[in-house]
Amino acid sequence: MQRYFVAKEQMGDQEVKITGEDVKHISRVMRMNIGDQIICSDNDSRTVSCRISSMMDQEIIADIIESLAPNTELPVEVTIAQGLPKGDKLDLIIQKGTELGAHTFIPYSASRSVVKWDHKKAGKKVERLEKIAKEAAEQSYRERIPVVLTVQTLAELKKQMSQYDSVILAYEESAKEGEKSQFASALSELKVGQKIMIIVGPEGGLTDEEVRQLCSEGAVASGFGPRILRTETAALYALSAISYHFELMR
Template sequence: MQRYFVNAPASEGRFYISGDDRHHIVRVMRGKIGDQIICSDSDGKSAICTIAEITDDLVIATVVQWEEGSSELPVRVAIASGLPKGDKLETIIQKGTELGAYQFIPFTAARSIVKWDDNKASKKVERWQKIAKEAAEQSHRRLLPKVAAPVTFKELLALSRDYDFKLIAYEEDAKAGESSMLSKTFASVEKNQSMLIVFGPEGGLADQEIAQLKEAGFISCGFGPRILRTETAPLYALAAVSYHFELMR
């Protein structure tokens, strides 16, 4: 059953679907009155619905049954990625959404090769958000992850104050054989708390950035003995969160 994210909550037991999603239901899925879909609102509530009406602008779906349970990670994990080359960030957003990330925060790191173009910002962020939306629908997420516009390193430090736990994926720790800080941190995290994990671009984080992050309360940790690519490390971290907080409990 196809899932759709609707910006507004249900009104009097009905969802009102417009724009690209209306087009997808009517033109791509060939939806008809009486067909069933799943609608998720911005509060993370989902319901099995029946298409009640199709107009030139809207698909109106009536709630049949609200879904119970949740497909969301019990910990809100934000992924902060130093801007990488090519389409690597798109891979992080797509696969990271499937693995349960709560938010994506790209940032300009000292070793980022990509130069952010503010003139193309809105279209780029719109594309990233669309990738997250499609991945969230495919993986039956209840919440749609937010993809932020790229921030500066200084702005990232300021944003970090809002999180309960803060980690740095640091390849030098991995090289040195550090293997305990990730699991020790997980052991301290409780349900519904938030976690921000910072990953460097292809060249890694600069020493000065590591020092500033630690000064801001971040804990550096290794992700096993192998050095992971910038697009692989966030997926490793999310898989580890899922294993610890979902499969081990």
């Protein structure tokens, strides 16, 4: 069934009021009519199935049939801190990362980031990325749209690390320590409801100095297997592995 996110104030006890672009999507793209059912989520804790009862040009009303128990969110909160990559790679990371359950995306500017975000245009860029996240969240049946923060410096990123229970830095390890990789060990210690940050470098990777700085703040460097992954693949690997660990293995 088609899913839509609405603001909290649009979801009442008895009915949901749909406005904006979703009105067009329901009436013109999906060609739905009165009586058709949809699912609405308030992007927090409430997801309901409902039936369209009124359609106007700017507003659609749907009567709530029942509340649905949320169960499509990852059991741990995953933040992807992504070194600004080239071209439209950030779009891909946010679309696929949303499907795979990410909670927050933090783009940051690394020494080897070729792309720079003009401060004037940053607002528009974030808006565009938020739209990609919203659409991917609807398509993948998420209950929550991931948060996309504006671009940060490495210093700003470092300050936030203390809020996390675990911080993993994607890094081509020269050798594994012990039986498991650092990443698998970190996941074994992480508990349901806790927060993990995955830091990925831009194309060309982080500099030794950046790695040293992040690790001195508590980030743990870990490889994601022996192959060299492109920057946009690393985040997707981490999210898939976290889902496998927390959702499929138990």
